[in-house]
Amino acid sequence: MSEDDERARRELALLLRRLTVELDAVGQRFAQRHGLNRTDVRALVAIMDAARRGEELTAGRLGEAVELRSASVTALVDRLEKVGHLRRARDAEDRRRVVLQMSDSAMAAGAEHFGGLARDLSAAMEGYTPDELAVVRRFLVEMTDVIVAHARTPEPQE
Amino acid sequence: MSEDDERARRELALLLRRLTVELDAVGQRFAQRHGLNRTDVRALVAIMDAARRGEELTAGRLGEAVELRSASVTALVDRLEKVGHLRRARDAEDRRRVVLQMSDSAMAAGAEHFGGLARDLSAAMEGYTPDELAVVRRFLVEMTDVIVAHARTPEPQE
DNA sequence: TCGAAAGTCTCGATCATCGAGAGATTAGGT
DNA sequence: ACCTAATCTCTCGATGATCGAGACTTTCGA
DSSP states (O other): OOHHHHHHHHHHHHHHHHHHHHHHHHHHHHHHHHTOOHHHHHHHHHHHHHHHTTOOEEHHHHHHHHTOOHHHHHHHHHHHHHTTSEEEEEOSSOTTOEEEEEOHHHHHHHIIIIIHHHHHHHHHGGGSOHHHHHHHHHHHHHHHHHHHHHHHSOOOOO | OOHHHHHHHHHHHHHHHHHHHHHHHHHHHHHHHHTOOHHHHHHHHHHHHHHHTTOOEEHHHHHHHHTOOHHHHHHHHHHHHHTTSEEEEEOSSOTTOEEEEEOHHHHHHHIIIIIHHHHHHHHHGGGSOHHHHHHHHHHHHHHHHHHHHHHHSOOOOO
16 A cells, blocks of 8 residues: 555545534524524534434433433423423423424424435535445545444553 | 335435434434534544545645634634644644644544445445436435535525 | 432532733834 | 734633432333
């Protein structure tokens, strides 16, 4: 393997990092625009993702999704409910549970912001052949696997 | 364009998001392992990046890098200095400035954690031809451009 | 039916961040 | 050489996000 190859691979790794930074900034922008913080946005996204799967999140499941303790979830839901982005509803089947229902306006705002990005990304992908997209797909899957291994694996001892 | 193409593109967008989530988790893991928070890690990474460019960061520039006000930077540097990850030094040329010098141990820990990931990513990229990597590179650059446009652009009015 | 478990909430404490402003140093115009 | 304005960092007090401990309600299982 040549040094140029090595440099090219290093550059790709940096591109991946840059992409994550900028994608984070998209959420950050949504947060600022709506007077929310990072956690609030993550929560709304988690609820939207669940809704797209046809599920409703309970407070507890939301806490798992955004990695917060129950006390913090209560405060989080209080914040979002106060500004009208969602409302609590007792689960009829298990009255201990609180299911979170996103308001139509919040759902629309989220779709506007993040859906618009998805559209633009999809449009930009039209400049690639199916074979090229397949290569990209394989690349992203493999890199994600490597990253996941690093995020979950114990520090190597040497 | 077929529906399969559309679905493939949507899946790629989701893969990009998943990758960012997992890459974030890598930093999160470093934070937990060293008793730091997200901001602290971002700060150390910024200082390491600068060091790789042969620069030293001042308190003010670090604040720009991690988007904190000066009061918060002072607190941040206090935290990192207290645990020995860096030390303050007055800039000899401009004595208003405080230059931040990362300790060798912190630098080593960062290189271990993030450098290891970079190595593994690079190794995983050996399974691709130069042409394939060129396609991936073009893809990442273009997608990042689209994302940046979305992070900086005003909301479209419709 | 009764005790344990699950789900959420309340309360008080802790910590990260900020705005306002102080203090020190440098830059620029005269 | 001055003097003012600008720059850089820090201090202080306030605000807000998060947490642990524990209370309360509801469900589950023996």
